[in-house]
Amino acid sequence: MKKRNTYLAIAITTYCNYQCFYCKEGGESISSKRETIPFSKIKKVIDNAYNVGITNFRITGGEPTRVSYFSELIEFIMSFEDTKIRINTNGHMILKHINVLAKYKKRLDVVFSVDSISENLNGVHFPKFLSDNVINITQILKENGISVRYNIVVTSLNECEVKELVIKAIDELKVNVKLLDLNKFSEYLGYVNKIIGEEAFDLWNELFVPMKNFYSFLEDISSDSKSEWTTGLISKGHGIPMSSYFRGENWIQVKDSTRGAKYSEFCKRECEYFKARNCQEGVFSLFLSSNLILHLSGCKNESIQFDLREYGNEQIRIVLENLLCLIQHDF
Secondary structure: OOOOOOEEEEEOEOOOOOOOOOOOOOOOOOOOOOOEOOHHHHHHHHHHHHHOOOOEEEEEOOOHHHOOOHHHHHHHHHOOOOOEEEEEEOOOOHHHHHHHHHHOHHHEEEEEEOOEOOOEEOOEEOOOEOOHHHHHHHHHHHHOOOEEEEEEEOOOOOHHHHHHHHHHHHHHOOOEEEEEOOOOOOEEOOOOOOEEOHHHHHHHHHHOOOHHHHHHHHHHHOOEEEOOOOOOOOOOOOEOOEEEEEEOOEEEEEEOHHHOOEOOHHHHHHOHHHHOOOOOOOOOOEEEOOOOEEEEOOOOOHHHOEEOOOOOHHHHHHHHHHHHHHHHOOO
């Protein structure tokens, strides 16, 4: 088996206990329906993904820790040799699964969404703030030897607290940090009600903060930096180039969409979204949405979205190989 330098992300559910204003219906999934993938279907896809060389998996949602089979899913993925898992969570029920996480601590990490220190900023509620509960969960995870990272989505609302939050995370809690600028969607959950179309783009313009606002700060607090660096689940040079800053034993990674992204020849030659400059993410990983549509992360091109619900093993492997060819293609 030839290992592939990418990962398969799986949005196992669209259900979430939070309704963050900058998120969209369905979370990371391209589906907006209320749904959870049947465990038997996930196992079939993972088995075939491993057979074509994928050993890295990212589990997301919605909120994945709320799904009844979450611990069983970790056990199933870890039953394959040399597999690794990244878990994206708001931490709501993560401690329910502490035993299985501790069991595989050397082969997984947990990524928390933590966007602010305060629960309310500029009249807007931030469900994912650095609460006492989040701090307690973080400490328990670290006491069990589990690597933790905080993802901070930066907007004009929380920009005033980002620097302090980074220092608290790195110096006090000893966790890694990733700063992300705001994804441009055609819909958001919004402050009160869902907004779509031009209203959504107006909100993005209102909220977007360029990462260059933080580069001087990050240079000042770090001992070293790299302009392109990954955390190991994908190859350097795929998707949006990530810069990183090192402080003590931890690091701060920056996703800066203004730096551009890496695309395959297929994107440049055939994709209307690329030609219309309506794609931010570039090509970097595979994604299984909650409706069992397999596609590339962040990709809107329906011609390379595949409904696996009725596919047999051979068909699934062919689709996986075809998408992997796009990722491995010369950029």
